[in-house]
Amino acid sequence: MKKHLVIALALALTPVAAALAANPNVAEKKAGIEAKGYVWNDQSGGGEKIEALHKKGDVKAGKEAYEICGACHLPSGAGRPDGTFPQLAGQHATVIIKQIADIRGGLRDNPTMYPFAQTLTDAQELADVAAYIQTLCIPTDHGKGSGDAKLLAQGKELYVKECTTCHGANGEGDAKKFYPVLAGQHYKYLLRQVTDIRDGKRRNANPDMVKIVKKYSDKDLDAVVEYMSSISMPGSMCKAGAKKK
Amino acid sequence: MKLLPIMLFAAVSTAMLNGQAVAADGAKLFAEKTCTACHGKDAKTPLMPDYPKIAGQNEAYMIKQMNDIKSGARANGNSAAMKGVMVLVSDQDVKDIAAYVSKLKP
Numbered sequence: 350m351k352k353h354l355v356i357a358l359a360l361a362l363t364p365v366a367a368a369l370a371a372n373p374n375v376a377e378k379k380a381g382i383e384a385k386g387y388v389w390n391d392q393s394g395g396g397e398k399i400e401a402l403h404k405k406g407d408v409k410a411g412k413e414a415y416e417i418c419g420a421c422h423l424p425s426g427a428g429r430p431d432g433t434f435p436q437l438a439g440q441h442a443t444v445i446i447k448q449i450a451d452i453r454g455g456l457r458d459n460p461t462m463y464p465f466a467q468t469l470t471d472a473q474e475l476a477d478v479a480a481y482i483q484t485l486c487i488p489t490d491h492g493k494g495s496g497d498a499k500l501l502a503q504g505k506e507l508y509v510k511e512c513t514t515c516h517g518a519n520g521e522g523d524a525k526k527f528y529p530v531l532a533g534q535h536y537k538y539l540l541r542q543v544t545d546i547r548d549g550k551r552r553n554a555n556p557d558m559v560k561i562v563k564k565y566s567d568k569d570l571d572a573v574v575e576y577m578s579s580i581s582m583p584g585s586m587c588k589a590g591a592k593k594k
Numbered sequence: 595m596k597l598l599p600i601m602l603f604a605a606v607s608t609a610m611l612n613g614q615a616v617a618a619d620g621a622k623l624f625a626e627k628t629c630t631a632c633h634g635k636d637a638k639t640p641l642m643p644d645y646p647k648i649a650g651q652n653e654a655y656m657i658k659q660m661n662d663i664k665s666g667a668r669a670n671g672n673s674a675a676m677k678g679v680m681v682l683v684s685d686q687d688v689k690d691i692a693a694y695v696s697k698l699k700p
Contacts, residue, residue, distance in 0.1 A: 374642060374644065374671075374672050374674075374675060375672075375674055417631070417641070420625075420628055420630050420631035421628045421631050421679075429682075431682070433678070433679065433681060433682055434628075459678075460674035460675050460677070460678060461674075461675050461676075461677075461678030461679060462678075463675065464632070464641060464642055464672070464675050465631070465641070468641060468642075
């Protein structure tokens with residue numbers, strides 16, 4: 350009896366699964382960090398990420414392509430302090446390329462971003478838009494934490510001890526290693542991402558980072574993000590008083 | 595004391611402009627809440643061929659769809675993409691956006 354039920358259920362569910370996979374506006378999931386043998390930032394299979402990384406991005410063409418991105422991330426790249434849309438301005442082109450390719454490839458789950466990642470026509474356009482984003486100055490009025498001095502001090506201690514090796518003392522990341530710029534990022538976005546990375550929900554995460562944040566309590570995460578959202582990168586930030594686009 | 599007439603005047607003009615103010619807010623919300631990104635600035639040039647043109651759509655129908663996508667009651671088709679932005683949109687915003695879009699020329 351039970352066996353029949355399972356078969357009936359499986360039959361009933363199959364068309365649903367097929368319909369989902371067939372929806373061109375929903376990413377088909379690719380095995381990520383939850384799967385055995387996951388390799389972070391795998392570049393062995395070729396594909397558009399590798400192709401885009403090897404192309405020289407055209408900033409002018411990228412500016413045009415960015416217009417569609419600007420509807421959510423704003424023309425300045427500033428995103429939203431409520432953490433729904435990240436700050437993009439000044440991010441390393443390599444990081445932008447990797448993240449868009451991962452979203453497009455079903456490795457980073459982001460149903461809102463997916464249709465837009467899809468509209469980028471090819472690897473060249475991906476390289477162009479990433480090159481343009483990299484040239485933008487980082488806005489200084491992003492979302493910050495609570496301002497609690499004790500929390501900030503705790504966060505600084507954690508950051509200096511465990512985060513600087515990859516993300517740098519000023520949150521500058523590392524373009525060659527695909528480590529993102531953190532300076533100028535919204536507190537709420539950082540908190541959401543680092544929590545997702547700890548909890549295995551960000552499936553394209555770097556296992557080296559998961560290892561570090563795995564032991565963090567919610568309060569530790571809050572503290573380190575409080576500090577991250579307070580740091581700035583000299584020379585890359587928008588000048589005070591400069592007119593926002 | 596001198597301020598009173600000015601305040602009164604301001605209050606009255608605001609009340610008079612209220613009808614227009616709602617429409618203006620709707621337009622602002624439509625851009626700010628990122629609706630334009632998918633449905634187009636004019637609400638009838640969607641990003642993808644299977645996204646709806648919504649200019650002139652029934653107000654009550656749009657309110658229902660927005661609320662259902664926000665709550666998760668509607669989870670089919672492209673609603674996954676829209677659910678992500680609905681956290682930005684309050685109940686009042688839903689009404690204002692629907693009022694605005696329903697009055698656009700299809």
